[in-house]
Amino acid sequence: MDEFALERYFDDSIAKDDFLLEDELGLEGPDASAPPLKVKPAEDLDLSFLPDELSTQDPSHANINDSQTSALNDSHDSGVGLDFNSHASTLATQENPQQGASVSRLGTSAFYPMTPMTPMTPMTPMTPATEKSGIIPQLQKSLIRFWNIVSTVNLCCPLDLKFIALQARNAEYNPKRFAAVIMRIREPRTTALIFSSGKMVCTGAKSEEHSRLAARKYARVVQKLGFPARFTDFKIQNMVASCDVCFPIRLEGLVLTHQQFSSYEPELFPGLIYRMVKPRIVLLIFVSGKVVLTGAKERAEIYDAFENIYPILKGFRKQ
Amino acid sequence: MSASVTRCPGCGSSNIVDDDLYCQAQRVCVDCGSVVSEGVLTDDWTGDTEISYSRTTAVARKPCLNLIKGLQRVKAICRILRVNSEIENHSQTYYTQAYQHEAFIRVSLQKKEVLAGCCVLVSCRLLNWPITMGTISCLLDADPVVVGAVYQEMIKILNIKAPVFIINDVMEAHSQEYKISSLHVPEELAENSRDLTKRAVALVELAADTWIVTGRHPTPIMMASIYLSWQSLKPNKHRLKLTLDKFCQMAKVNKLKPAMKRIAEMKEVLCKLGREIPWVREAVTPDNVMQQVEDILNYRFALLRRALRTHEETLQAESEASGEDSLPEEAASSQVSEHGEQHSNAPTAEECELNAGSAQRPRDGNDDPHTEPEGNTGGGESQAPAPNWGKRVLFAPPCVVHPKRRSVERPECKDVTGDEEISDSEIDSYIRTPREAREFALTQKMLSESEKT
Numbered sequence: 115m116d117e118f119a120l121e122r123y124f125d126d127s128i129a130k131d132d133f134l135l136e137d138e139l140g141l142e143g144p145d146a147s148a149p150p151l152k153v154k155p156a157e158d159l160d161l162s163f164l165p166d167e168l169s170t171q172d173p174s175h176a177n178i179n180d181s182q183t184s185a186l187n188d189s190h191d192s193g194v195g196l197d198f199n200s201h202a203s204t205l206a207t208q209e210n211p212q213q214g215a216s217v218s219r220l221g222t223s224a225f226y227p228m229t230p231m232t233p234m235t236p237m238t239p240m241t242p243a244t245e246k247s248g249i250i251p252q253l254q255k256s257l258i259r260f261w262n263i264v265s266t267v268n269l270c271c272p273l274d275l276k277f278i279a280l281q282a283r284n285a286e287y288n289p290k291r292f293a294a295v296i297m298r299i300r301e302p303r304t305t306a307l308i309f310s311s312g313k314m315v316c317t318g319a320k321s322e323e324h325s326r327l328a329a330r331k332y333a334r335v336v337q338k339l340g341f342p343a344r345f346t347d348f349k350i351q352n353m354v355a356s357c358d359v360c361f362p363i364r365l366e367g368l369v370l371t372h373q374q375f376s377s378y379e380p381e382l383f384p385g386l387i388y389r390m391v392k393p394r395i396v397l398l399i400f401v402s403g404k405v406v407l408t409g410a411k412e413r414a415e416i417y418d419a420f421e422n423i424y425p426i427l428k429g430f431r432k433q
Numbered sequence: 434m435s436a437s438v439t440r441c442p443g444c445g446s447s448n449i450v451d452d453d454l455y456c457q458a459q460r461v462c463v464d465c466g467s468v469v470s471e472g473v474l475t476d477d478w479t480g481d482t483e484i485s486y487s488r489t490t491a492v493a494r495k496p497c498l499n500l501i502k503g504l505q506r507v508k509a510i511c512r513i514l515r516v517n518s519e520i521e522n523h524s525q526t527y528y529t530q531a532y533q534h535e536a537f538i539r540v541s542l543q544k545k546e547v548l549a550g551c552c553v554l555v556s557c558r559l560l561n562w563p564i565t566m567g568t569i570s571c572l573l574d575a576d577p578v579v580v581g582a583v584y585q586e587m588i589k590i591l592n593i594k595a596p597v598f599i600i601n602d603v604m605e606a607h608s609q610e611y612k613i614s615s616l617h618v619p620e621e622l623a624e625n626s627r628d629l630t631k632r633a634v635a636l637v638e639l640a641a642d643t644w645i646v647t648g649r650h651p652t653p654i655m656m657a658s659i660y661l662s663w664q665s666l667k668p669n670k671h672r673l674k675l676t677l678d679k680f681c682q683m684a685k686v687n688k689l690k691p692a693m694k695r696i697a698e699m700k701e702v703l704c705k706l707g708r709e710i711p712w713v714r715e716a717v718t719p720d721n722v723m724q725q726v727e728d729i730l731n732y733r734f735a736l737l738r739r740a741l742r743t744h745e746e747t748l749q750a751e752s753e754a755s756g757e758d759s760l761p762e763e764a765a766s767s768q769v770s771e772h773g774e775q776h777s778n779a780p781t782a783e784e785c786e787l788n789a790g791s792a793q794r795p796r797d798g799n800d801d802p803h804t805e806p807e808g809n810t811g812g813g814e815s816q817a818p819a820p821n822w823g824k825r826v827l828f829a830p831p832c833v834v835h836p837k838r839r840s841v842e843r844p845e846c847k848d849v850t851g852d853e854e855i856s857d858s859e860i861d862s863y864i865r866t867p868r869e870a871r872e873f874a875l876t877q878k879m880l881s882e883s884e885k886t
Contacts, residue, residue, distance in 0.1 A: 281870050284863050299863065302849070326851030334860045360822050362830050365647050369597045378597055381566045382581035384648035401648040402823075402833045 257357050258407075258420060262318060263325040264352040269312040269333055269343040278308065281339050297332060304328040308336065312343070315351075322350055322413070353410040357420060359403045364430045368399070372426065388423065395419035399427070443467040457483060499545065500532050506549045510572055514553070516562055523556035524549075527591060534590050544583060547575050551584040558595045563602035567652050600641065600651045604634050607655045611684040613663065618683055621671065624663055632662035635730045636699065642737070643702045644830040650691065656681075657695035661703075665726035673723060698831055703729055705827065709739040744827040 275295045279287035285297045285308075294307040302324040307315040314332060319325035329348060336343040365386045369378040378386040385406075388397040393415040398406040405423065410416045439447050441462035448463040459471040507528050511521040528549055531537050537548055550569040557564050566584070570577040588595055608630040615623035636658035640646050646654055660680055664672050677696065681688035700719040707717035707725045710732075717725065729736060823833030865873065 280874055281865055282863055283865050283869075297863075301859075321849065323849040323851035327849055327853060327855075330851075331855055331860065334855050335863050338860050338864055362644055362647075362833065366597065366599070366641075373594055373597075377585070379566070379581065379585075380598065380646075380648060381577065381650055381652075382585075400832075401644065401830045 258355050258416060259357065260320055260353060260355045260413075260416075262352075262354040263320065263322055263350060264315065264317045265319070265322075265325045265329060265348060265350045267314045267316065267329045267333065267345060267349075268347040269308075269314055269336060269341070270346055271312045271342045271344070273308060273310050273312055273336065273341055275308070275310050278336070278339060282335060297335070299328060299331050299335075302328045306332045308332070322353075325350065350411055352408065353413065353416060354406065354408040355410075355416045356404060356406045359405065359424065359427055361403050361427075361431050362401055363399060363403055363427055365399065365401055367430050368426070390419050390422060392422075393418050397423055399423070403427075441465060441467060441469055455484070455486065497532075499542065500529065503528055503532060503545055503549050506546060507552060510550060510553045510569075513572060514557075514564065514568075516553070516557060517560075520553070520556045520560050520562055523560065524552045527552040527555060527587075527593075531587050531591055536586060536590055543575070544579075547573055547580055547583045548587060549573075550575070550580065551587050554584060555588060555593055555595050558598070559593070561596075561602075563599065563606060565598070565603055565607075565652060598651065600637055600646055600654065601634055603651065604637055604655055604658075605630050607652070608633055608659055610686055611659055613684050617685075621667075621669075622675075622683065624666055628666060629659065629662055632666060632726075632730065633658040635733070636662055636726075639702065639706075639730065639733055640695075640699055643828040645695065645698050645702065647830065648832070649695075653689045653691035654695050656686070656689055656692040657699055660692070660696060661699060661723070661726070665723045668723040668726070673720075702828070705740055706733065706736040709736045709743065741827055748825070 273295075275287055275289070275293075278295050278297075279285045282295075282297060284299060285295045287295045292307075294309045297306045297308055298304070299306075302319050304316055304318040304325070306317070306329070314329065316325055316329045316332065319328050326348060330345055333343050333345045365378050365380075368386055368388075369376040372388070375390065376386050376388050385398040385400045388399055390397060394409060395407055395415055396409045397419060398408075400406075405420070405427075407416050407419050410419070439449065441447070441449060441464065443462060444465040444467075446462055446464040449460050449469055450463055452459050452461045454471075457471060460469040461467070462469055504525050507524045508521060511524060531548055531552065532545065537545065540548075550573040554564065554566065554569050566577060566580055570580045573580065587593075608626060611626075611629070612618070613622065613624050613629070614626055617623070633655070637646070637654065640654060640658065656677075660677055663680070664675075675683075677693060678688055697719075700722060703722045703726060704717050704719055706729045707713065707722050710717075710725060710728060713725060715721070722729075821833060821836060823829035823836075
């Protein structure tokens, strides 16, 4: 590993945060293609899970019964498998109020066999850009699991790595291989790379709070060893999450229609690599329906990316 | 205009001569050597062009030797693969472009050779000449991983949108490798290459429809389908007993290990379809399915539809039979339900989805009717190990049906604010006692000394 590259990595990111440049350059790419507005209604896509204002091209769901059941059909396959029960009752009250009005098109959040009479008050404010709000935040939290959070911290004092390696139990230091001390703590179970400049990278945490706590513990250890360490510039650099949509996905089809974002080489890797532009997230999509999302600096980016990809993936179920 | 200055401004002498320095006209004073004028425009054209110093003294710019060799290698690969001239030209263009890019100009010669292969690969893909990356790796005698990495970097740099690999196209080329025509093997084991390919292509299409192909390496699948097609063209005892090993030896190809698993998977699919054949009375097992393969392939769409319908009816029967008390497998909208409110909804949901499933099927047409029931059963995980959705549908990707066991259970994530108090004792547990540190330092010194000696 190039140690200078690593130092530059978080120097750059701490200094400037403008990755938005690309995003603004007219990339409605995934956005535009995600809502089935761009998809010809001739293809037998089930649009009933979308909110009313979008599914104007609803081809064959004139029948209320049909659409309701087909919405249920969708709901059963949406990856909403995981911790569903506990949210059952909360969801019932959080549904899109528009559903009460037009039963023929259950909104995006129709994951339950809702009767039209149920009073529904949305917990999330309805914004005009609801074409993406397919999944309610609480549901997202139960669907999407975070596996790794990488963060950086500046301890603001030069460190004697040999001394640290000598005095700390949980440290390893091999200057010929890598110019940083590798330190580990048990709770939260994480690993830190501590550089002689005083900068530190903390990896392995399962949430942002865990990462912060872990980084503080490392800083404390360094403090206890006698260095005037401070805890400044804590920043989350990367978050890795995964979720399961619970239906198989035709990767060959997906790479054909979203060629500009996807790369699928079965001879090299079994998954499809989807580089979403807004938000700037890389998704690994597998035939089993499992999706890995990475490259986010904030939780919201992961949720947005999932909301963007979910309608696209659904489109590839029935084709 | 000829210079009218006849006196040197430096020394005043009038001894000025014309001295051309590398075709640049100069007038120089003989006495003091100063240049009086240079580059004066003359009205008589001497016919010499002005050439700068660097251009006249520089060594003639030859194209890089390795670039030339690389282009020759590209040409050689194209000739071996017997591609048409258009592909050859394209490859050479791409190679020249990529070679001179900063990402590739300084890599090792071995990588440059791999780059040559990748250029051929991408040109073939763009111009609809199907080859696999494995073929290129073989030709280059390189690690497929390295080939893959170079390929991906190259298309990124050159910004090429190459079409994706389609297994059906490569099937024909692949089957040519198998030496099982009557020229190479005894008559009873021989097969006409055309028949073999036709049947193998049908098998591959069936495999693709039933989720065996997506995400998998294509070559073992092709090998499996050729083997099965060869067996089924004359399903006598002799052929059925011949293992894949022996078959590959006979056909003079290298056996691929995953092909065994693919054979098993494809046989399973064939059995599932074979069971739907109305005129077959006995049970269809992997042992006797090869006799039915011809019929299965001929009528595969109809059989697929029948199989899915049967499967749905079975599911429906199961759900009705199991009644209202906990339907863990049935209702996809509820999990291992601890909440009673879900139960009453579950049967209706199940009915509705089955109706929806059958209502939707005619809409879908002939394409992939079998994908729908997979949608019907969307149950995911829950606390208790519920059967996964893969086991409930008729055709699912094998990685779903046989998931890898996660050895480490995810521990419950405690809620943490990140700003909690950190106990001193915990931090102390990570720091060595002074004595420990001394001993450690001593040991390290002893170790390093012993290493030196």
